[in-house]
Amino acid sequence: EETGDDENYEYGKVDFTEHSCRYCGVQNPACVVRCNVPSCRKWFCNSRGNTSGSHIVNHLVRAKHKEVCLHKDSPLGETILECYNCGCRNVFLLGFISAKTESVVVLLCREPCLSVNALKDMNWDLSQWCPLIDDRCFLQWLVKIPSEQEQLRARQISAQQINKVEELWKTNPDATLEDLEKPGVDDEPQPVALKYEDAYQYQNVFAPLIKLEADYDKMMKESQSKDNVTIRWDIGLNKKRVAYFVFPKEDNELRLVPGDELRLRYPGDATHPAWQSVGHVIKLTAQEEVALELRASQGVPVDVNHGLTVDFVWKSTSFDRMQGAMKTFAVDETSVSGYIYHHLLGHEVESQVVRNTLPRRFGAPGLPELNASQVFAVKSVLQKPVSLIQGPPGTGKTVTSAAIVYHMAKQGQGQVLVCAPSNVAVDQLAEKISATGLKVVRLCAKSREAVSSPVEHLTLHYQVRHLDTSEKSELHKLQQLKDEQGELSSSDEKKYKALKRATEREISQSADVICCTCVGAGDPRLANFRFRQVLIDESTQATEPECLIPLVLGVKQAVLVGDHCQLGPVIMCKKAARAGLAQSLFERLVLLGVKPFRLQVQYRMHPALSEFPSNSFYEGTLQNGVTINERQSSGIDFPWPVPNRPMFFYVQMGQEEISASGTSYLNRTEAANVEKIVTTFLRSGVIPSQIGVITPYEGQRAYIVNYMSRNGALRQQLYKEIEVASVDSFQGREKDYIILSCVRSNEHQGIGFLNDPRRLNVALTRARYGIVILGNPKVLSKQPLWNGLLTHYKEHECLVEGPLNNLKQSMVQFQKPKKIYN
Amino acid sequence: DDAIQVRQKVVEVDPLEEAEFDREFRALMQESLESRKLELRARPTLNMTIPMNVFEGSARDHHGRSMEGESGDEVVDEEGGVGNKKDVCVKVLVKRGNKQQTKQMLIPKDCSLVQSTKQKEAAELEE
Ligand SMILES: [Zn+2]
Ligand SMILES: [Zn+2]
Ligand SMILES: [Zn+2]
Known part of the structure; x- marks a missing residue:
């Protein structure tokens, strides 16, 4: 989703130093020696790790190599170990003896030099010959054994892996341990685990999954070329050329989002030369029109409106940053604190308390008062190096997060990094944190600088442009020149870039808090920043490697906020999803026994609407922070079957159909009834922006949009303003009224998407004032959770059928649920 | 401030692996010894001269830091490192081509x- 300008940036640049142990990665010069066989020359350390011999001895024995050389920074300097007398270099024969009476020692070989009688005569004490290799390990005082810390942080290699890699080196001396794990093309990838021996194993598991997802994403996006596109030309406020066009959406999950890069092409004709230009999507209009801001304004065929082609330009940036973060996590010991390193890998670590003076009150200026569970979460989090906050729908996790960040920033441990996977969530957080009075910088991807943002004044690019001090006037002059002319002379451009970079740095460094997306945390502009305190919101919607990007910048205290009972990250590649890429770090930490602090008071839903979700997803712990009166929609005359319960399940028996694309579903009867419900809401005084229609299927979404605009009983424009979207894209948001169209109505097939309890949870918890669910109880009741929902509605006399103006309780029979959901 | 306690897992060495490694290790040792016996037993030459300056005064270690005290004196690990145990400073004599060189090294007292x-x-x- 994030594209950036980091072509020249090298990810995970912290690399294996040449002399790191080829088995485990230990790189302390005092602990390593080099195999001196010319075809080998690999370095190994003197730790035993998980084997009976030290790594260097293991290598020498397995490879049948016998000579070694010490490191230049070791006490003896770069020295090939050899017999002082005969020059024999076989380390299996060498040992130290002391010369005569002084404390001078030399290496002497056991055969033949040690058994030469003449030496004895020369007063050498041959009885105390001390072999170089003792107990399958080099003498510890010659080649040091890495500390326990170093060993724990190193790759945990097994004897089996050693044997395998030594076997591999016989044919391919440059092979790495990663080559052992490389799956064949058709193999299922190795699934994710709960615990990992070390960060290398972690990387070995996740790197192939990210690669799979990246390949799939590339394939999907690059196949999105559209010919014969009709363009409407415009000029933006920044004088850049903008192309508007409709980019027909197929029934797949691919959606254009602001920041995406597209190429526009025209093949040329008699009066126009062939032309092409790339640009960034800056917005998507309500009419599903795409606005593309072109990078170059020259030569645009503005008098041509038809026959253009649009291609997707795929960028590997976000995937590169994930891979880079994993590499940094493995090879850079300072990337995260030792505690967090072991904690993330699932090692048992003695619990640690962060010793900070706690504030007297846990709220923050500019924010609403915190409730008891929020105060408890803030207080607890401030004292722990790693913590999870679970925020069920509407429980104020943004306010809680902002309060935590406020107190962290006041502790004076340097800048706090605040991230979330989505730009929307980052903006919301940035706004709340800024309200506390802290200095906030919102770092946007370069490709999104033209995308409008509710917190524009906090963005780095805006602050750079508006830092109006005299020292900066040079930058302003150049900026103006660039804006007017479109480009600068190469020397001016150089000056401009340098000034801009310096200003960006100055502004970023003076901020208390930096906010960006998780992927944005890998931006080269943050490359030299270190953050000891990191908060990640919506962390349950990020993949683990994505979450790692903001963490490997030196984190010592990490707070993950999210809700593992709502939807997780979207993984397009089924293979990667099956292998567990869709499981978030938050979830794995929960499975490892980290207990999240749960926020318990919800301020969104009418109490009647929160009852079922609370009981089904949160063990009944969700309390209502709003009363029935506060959610009574005065003046709205809608035919709720039970007046104090603004909810009903509207029984639908219409058939589902496969959509035109063949990959999705639609249900015409449900769509027609959605229109009737929408119209009734509108007639009763509800305005379009208060209504959301959600459905799990793209086929149905497109059909409803189309149906309402053609058949809506009221003004067409009203229906166009109503948001119709998938469950997934509604996560994190709310509407006053929600209409949920379930679509599936086939007795013999499953209910697909609706099977995921987390999706049902999200769907049921978007509405503040009222909800209408349309579906087929006969089909849905087979699934235990839906059976529970239907029973709940039936018990409250909210399961109805018939025309809207004459709803009657339905007597439809449920089916027995297949198996108990747990 | 980053002192952490990782519960040390007990390293379990697979006895089969250990036995196999041991076998290979001894085979390599044996082979090394035998090959040398055949090669050199006949005429062992002696080339063990030690330059006199090795026995003189204090040498400089390779960091250019003067090592206080005579060789053989007990020195305390400057870093005050692990256990602060006392080591003994010795000179290691090595040959670079035909030239002899000495290097300082710390050896545990025991x-x-x-x-x-x-x-x-x-x-x-006593004599
Ligand atoms: Zn070797
Ligand atoms: Zn090693
Ligand atoms: Zn010898």
């Missing part, structure tokens, strides 16, 4: 190498 030297020094003192 190592047999230095113990025997100390004993002999003591014995000689």
Whole structure:
């Protein structure tokens, strides 16, 4: 989703130093020696790790190599170990003896030099010959054994892996341990685990999954070329050329989002030369029109409106940053604190308390008062190096997060990094944190600088442009020149870039808090920043490697906020999803026994609407922070079957159909009834922006949009303003009224998407004032959770059928649920 | 401030793997010994001269830091490192081509190498 300008940036640049142990990665010069066989020359350390011999001895024995050389920074300097007398270099024969009476020692070989009688005569004490290799390990005082810390942080290699890699080196001396794990093309990838021996194993598991997802994403996006596109030309406020066009959406999950890069092409004709230009999507209009801001304004065929082609330009940036973060996590010991390193890998670590003076009150200026569970979460989090906050729908996790960040920033441990996977969530957080009075910088991807943002004044690019001090006037002059002319002379451009970079740095460094997306945390502009305190919101919607990007910048205290009972990250590649890429770090930490602090008071839903979700997803712990009166929609005359319960399940028996694309579903009867419900809401005084229609299927979404605009009983424009979207894209948001169209109505097939309890949870918890669910109880009741929902509605006399103006309780029979959901 | 307690897992070495490694290790050792016996037993030459300056005064270690005290003196690990144990400073004599070089190195006091030297020094003192 994030594209950036980091072509020249090298990810995970912290690399294996040449002399790191080829088995485990230990790189302390005092602990390593080099195999001196010319075809080998690999370095190994003197730790035993998980084997009976030290790594260097293991290598020498397995490879049948016998000579070694010490490191230049070791006490003896770069020295090939050899017999002082005969020059024999076989380390299996060498040992130290002391010369005569002084404390001078030399290496002497056991055969033949040690058994030469003449030496004895020369007063050498041959009885105390001390072999170089003792107990399958080099003498510890010659080649040091890495500390326990170093060993724990190193790759945990097994004897089996050693044997395998030594076997591999016989044919391919440059092979790495990663080559052992490389799956064949058709193999299922190795699934994710709960615990990992070390960060290398972690990387070995996740790197192939990210690669799979990246390949799939590339394939999907690059196949999105559209010919014969009709363009409407415009000029933006920044004088850049903008192309508007409709980019027909197929029934797949691919959606254009602001920041995406597209190429526009025209093949040329008699009066126009062939032309092409790339640009960034800056917005998507309500009419599903795409606005593309072109990078170059020259030569645009503005008098041509038809026959253009649009291609997707795929960028590997976000995937590169994930891979880079994993590499940094493995090879850079300072990337995260030792505690967090072991904690993330699932090692048992003695619990640690962060010793900070706690504030007297846990709220923050500019924010609403915190409730008891929020105060408890803030207080607890401030004292722990790693913590999870679970925020069920509407429980104020943004306010809680902002309060935590406020107190962290006041502790004076340097800048706090605040991230979330989505730009929307980052903006919301940035706004709340800024309200506390802290200095906030919102770092946007370069490709999104033209995308409008509710917190524009906090963005780095805006602050750079508006830092109006005299020292900066040079930058302003150049900026103006660039804006007017479109480009600068190469020397001016150089000056401009340098000034801009310096200003960006100055502004970023003076901020208390930096906010960006998780992927944005890998931006080269943050490359030299270190953050000891990191908060990640919506962390349950990020993949683990994505979450790692903001963490490997030196984190010592990490707070993950999210809700593992709502939807997780979207993984397009089924293979990667099956292998567990869709499981978030938050979830794995929960499975490892980290207990999240749960926020318990919800301020969104009418109490009647929160009852079922609370009981089904949160063990009944969700309390209502709003009363029935506060959610009574005065003046709205809608035919709720039970007046104090603004909810009903509207029984639908219409058939589902496969959509035109063949990959999705639609249900015409449900769509027609959605229109009737929408119209009734509108007639009763509800305005379009208060209504959301959600459905799990793209086929149905497109059909409803189309149906309402053609058949809506009221003004067409009203229906166009109503948001119709998938469950997934509604996560994190709310509407006053929600209409949920379930679509599936086939007795013999499953209910697909609706099977995921987390999706049902999200769907049921978007509405503040009222909800209408349309579906087929006969089909849905087979699934235990839906059976529970239907029973709940039936018990409250909210399961109805018939025309809207004459709803009657339905007597439809449920089916027995297949198996108990747990 | 980053002292952490990771619960040490007990390293379990697979006995089969250990036995196999041991076998290979001994085979390599044996082979090394035998090959040398055949090659060199006949005419062992002696080339063990030690330059006199090795026995003189204080040498400089390779960091250019002057090592206080005579060789053989007990020195305390400057870093005050692990256990702060006392080591003994010895000179290691190596050959670079035909030239001899000495390097300073710390050896634990209880190592047999230095113990025997100390004993002999003591014995000689008594004579
Ligand atoms: Zn080797
Ligand atoms: Zn090693
Ligand atoms: Zn020899």
